[in-house]
Amino acid sequence: MVKFKQWLYNKFLPAWCKDNLLEENARLKLKLADLKQENDRLNAYIEGLHDAMRLQKRVIIKNEGVKRE
Numbered sequence: 001m002v003k004f005k006q007w008l009y010n011k012f013l014p015a016w017c018k019d020n021l022l023e024e025n026a027r028l029k030l031k032l033a034d035l036k037q038e039n040d041r042l043n044a045y046i047e048g049l050h051d052a053m054r055l056q057k058r059v060i061i062k063n064e065g066v067k068r069e
Contacts, residue, residue, distance in 0.1 A: 009021065009022075
């Protein structure tokens with residue numbers, strides 16, 4: 001697929017457009033890597049919150065002795 005894309009770019013795109021496209025793709029790859037890293041960090045935070053909530057002490061209220069009229 002990579003070879004086909006390169007052939008397509010070289011065959012049909014003008015030089016200025018090809019350079020523009022390759023620069024834009026490189027910029028978008030960097031942005032994608034940053035967003036993936038942020039997503040991993042946020043998912044780790046969420047997992048930590050889930051663990052903390054699961055291990056938290058629970059309060060059990062028993063009201064067996066109370067009579068209601």
